[in-house]
Amino acid sequence: MLTGRTDLAVETVGDLTHADGVGHFEREEDGVPVTEVEIQTQGAAERLGKGVGRYVTVDLGPVRRRETTAFRRSAQVLAKELAKLLPQGGTVLVVGLGNRSMTPDRLGPLCCDHILVTHHLVKNQPGEFGGFRAVAALAPGVLANTGVESAQVAEAMVGRVRPACVIAVDALAASDMERLCATVQLTDTGISPGSGVGNHRSGLTEQALGVPVIALGMPTVAEAHGGRFVTPRDIDVQVAQCAKLVACAINLALQPGLTMEDLEALTE
Numbered sequence: 001m002l003t004g005r006t007d008l009a010v011e012t013v014g015d016l017t018h019a020d021g022v023g024h025f026e027r028e029e030d031g032v033p034v035t036e037v038e039i040q041t042q043g044a045a046e047r048l049g050k051g052v053g054r055y056v057t058v059d060l061g062p063v064r065r066r067e068t069t070a071f072r073r074s075a076q077v078l079a080k081e082l083a084k085l086l087p088q089g090g091t092v093l094v095v096g097l098g099n100r101s102m103t104p105d106r107l108g109p110l111c112c113d114h115i116l117v118t119h120h121l122v123k124n125q126p127g128e129f130g131g132f133r134a135v136a137a138l139a140p141g142v143l144a145n146t147g148v149e150s151a152q153v154a155e156a157m158v159g160r161v162r163p164a165c166v167i168a169v170d171a172l173a174a175s176d177m178e179r180l181c182a183t184v185q186l187t188d189t190g191i192s193p194g195s196g197v198g199n200h201r202s203g204l205t206e207q208a209l210g211v212p213v214i215a216l217g218m219p220t221v222a223e224a225h226g227g228r229f230v231t232p233r234d235i236d237v238q239v240a241q242c243a244k245l246v247a248c249a250i251n252l253a254l255q256p257g258l259t260m261e262d263l264e265a266l267t268e
Contacts, residue, residue: 009055079252090164114247174219
């Protein structure tokens with residue numbers, strides 16, 4: 001039996017309403033279900049264990065069902081939702097959190113492998129690449145392998161690159177097995193790596209880094225009683241596919257002048 005532990009705001013709101021300090025909206029974009037939760041008050045945040053802010057959930061069910069053009073449509077919808085949270089202009093630092101050696105936790109590092117990095121090109125060859133948004137990517141690893149908190153590595157990189165914002169990508173936990181590798185959550189509240197599995201680490205937040213942090217996460221595990229975590233049987237295949245979809249969405253949001261075909265040619 002699964003427990004109720006979850007990183008997803010959409011799984012925690014229950015019957016709470018605007019009167020309780022929570023807004024809950026559902027819609028569909030190009031056949032892709034989108035749910036938006038807005039935690040409006042500190043009281044609601046404390047009850048739900050989430051920060052005050054916006055939480056947008058994009059349902060990747062069409063991708064899992066292998067619907068025609070589902071990958072393209074889902075990536076474009078996710079890109080559109082991400083673009084709404086991005087500041088206008090400025091460098092963006094993409095931070096892929098997680099442990100590359102653990103399959104359910106490698107979403108962030110794998111995502112970084114497919115990000116179109118342009119920071120060095122825009123800086124050194126502005127005549128040819130001035131039309132691109134400057135993007136840097138970082139996969140900081142985990143404390144057990146590096147001896148340094150991933151948030152500290154990210155903070156050092158922020159000090160060097162001075163981005164307008166950070167996009168932090170991480171694997172999450174859900175309480176509903178049907179959401180594993182089938183839901184993406186976007187939030188403007190930042191992220192605390194490992195919180196979904198009870199392994200709290202220093203957070204990547206605007207308060208900690210000094211710049212806005214957009215967290216983009218996907219649940220890859222659900223907790224069963226006894227402290228054990230379960231994943232889909234084909235988690236390796238699903239995480240690899242999801243990392244490509246998430247990276248594609250990020251690239252589309254950051255480089256709106258490029259098509260998916262352009263991005264595939266530049267990143268593969």
